[in-house]
Amino acid sequence: MNRRVKEGTYKGKKFNAICHFFGYQARGSLPSKFDCDYAYVLGHVCYHILAAGLNGYMATITNLRNPVNKWRCGAAPITAMMTVRRWSQNPGTASIGKPAIHPATVDLKGKAYELLRQNATKFLLDDIYRNPGPLQFDGPGADSKAVTLCVEDQDYMGRIxxxxxxxxxxxxxxxxxxxxxxxxxxxxxxxxxxxxxxxxSSSPINGQSSL
Incomplete structure (x- = not known):
């Protein structure tokens, strides 16, 4: 930077280095083919949201366990995923409403958790790999997906x-x-x-009142 300033090739403002921790990024594995397709489609949906002039919407994709050409794309208003959490500073005072996202808890009666419970012993003692090698972007193992996507029925738009x-x-x-x-x-x-x-639709969820 000093050399470029002396040579006159840099005329910008003074450069100040900022330290940042990239531990999570460094430990993360390469994205799978599903991750790449999912991110690409989300970006494409975001483009259509912007082109439609919408604000406060989140891109959604359902039917993920099927091939990409059968995914269902949409846009959901963020307020539809929110409730109002009531709290008061002191006993007897009026409660104050604070917007909050619906909590997403593990469904202990869901198919994914039931599959985990049934195979818990095998997972502890046996070597069970769905893909024993590196990530594949082509070939038989390229379209492998997470078990939770394959066993759960989360086709929201399909149900609508x-x-x-x-x-x-x-x-x-x-x-x-x-x-x-x-x-x-x-x-x-x-x-x-x-x-x-x-x-x-009007009952409180986990002590929260819906909008």
């Missing part, structure tokens, strides 16, 4: 689409001209579902 199909089917059945019995059954069921969903 399935729900929409059910609602469309109800519209074709319950319409002017249907019998009184069909109309009565539909009203009873929909009233119950609406009541249950209203309670679930």
């Amino acid at each position: 689409k399935k729900l929409q199909e059910y609602l469309d089917k109800i519209r074709t059945i319950v319409k002017p001209g249907c019998s009184q019995e069909v109309l009565k059954a539909a009203l009873s069921v929909m009233a119950s579902v609406t009541e249950v969903l209203s309670v679930m």
Whole structure:
């Protein structure tokens, strides 16, 4: 830097070195093919979010256990993932609301945890490797994915689409001209579902009130 200043090739501001700890980056392994595809698609979704003029949205990808061409891309508002955590400084004082993200806890009844519980002894005593060599970007092992992605059913947008199909089917059945019995059954069921969903969406989660 001093040499460039003397030669006149550098005319910028004074350079000050800043130390930074890169321990986590240095210990991290190379990204797998899935990691690369996932990051690339997230960036592509972010481009469409910006192009649409949206703000406060997070890029989402579901159906990850299937090939890339079957992934479902979308954008979710950050506020939809938040609640208001209530707390007070002193007993008897009015509580103050503070936005917070919904906690993501381990599902002890989920398929991934059940698989871990069933194979806990094998994992302790046996050598179980899904990919015994280095990361592969081509060939038979290139498309290997985490077990949690393969056993869990996290196709959120797929479920939304399935729900929409059910609602469309109800519209074709319950319409002017249907019998009184069909109309009565539909009203009873929909009233119950609406009541249950209203309670679930408005009830506090882990002591937090929803927005």
